Amino acid sequence: MSAxxxxxxxRLQLAAHRxxxxxxxxxxxxxxxxxxxxxxxxxxAGGAVSQREVATQLGLNESAVTAMARRLLGxxxxxxxxxxxxxxxxxxxxxxxxxxxxxxxxxxxxxINQAIETVLxxxxxxxxxxxxxxxAATFDDG
Numbered sequence: 001m002s003a004x005x006x007x008x009x010x011r012l013q014l015a016a017h018r019x020x021x022x023x024x025x026x027x028x029x030x031x032x033x034x035x036x037x038x039x040x041x042x043x044x045a046g047g048a049v050s051q052r053e054v055a056t057q058l059g060l061n062e063s064a065v066t067a068m069a070r071r072l073l074g075x076x077x078x079x080x081x082x083x084x085x086x087x088x089x090x091x092x093x094x095x096x097x098x099x100x101x102x103x104x105x106x107x108x109x110x111x112i113n114q115a116i117e118t119v120l121x122x123x124x125x126x127x128x129x130x131x132x133x134x135x136a137a138t139f140d141d142g
Contacts, residue, residue: 012135019112026108031101033077038105040068041077041098048081048091077101 003009023035033041043049043057055065069092072078077098083089094102120128 023108023112026112027105030108031104033075033101033105037068037072037077038102040065040072040092041094041102044078044092044094044098045102048083048093050083050089050091054092072098 020035027033027035027038031038039058040054043054049057051065051069052062054060054069055062058065069078073080075097076095079093079095080090081093083091117125
């Protein structure tokens with residue numbers, strides 16, 4: 001069966017939308033942040049990074065990351081620090097409140113993954129993850 005006959009794009013979009021809404025509700029309830037904000041915090045948790053690096057890693061434009069970083073800085077979840085290699089540049093670093101927020105969203109994300117595990121076997125999950133990676137790579141603008 002072809003992708004168009006099975007309306008694959010529509011099914012992917014619908015599943016992603018429903019998953020996003022469910023995850024946003026759970027994460028908002030747990031830590032008063034969105035899943036998009038959580039993604040930024042998770043990326044910054046690995047060590048101080050520039051906004052450009054955040055944009056590249058998440059596939060977002062820099063202006064969107066600038067606006068999100070501004071909100072997260074205002075919420076006290078991120079800190080802005082000077083880049084050690086370039087005194088003119090700034091990097092984002094996770095604050096203590098940011099670490100707390102990440103801890104609060106562990107359970108909601110675990111529950112979301114557990115829900116997926118109720119409908120897919122471990123082998124199906126491995127295949128599905130590979131399929132999603134391959135589809136995403138096909139449309140990668142980078």
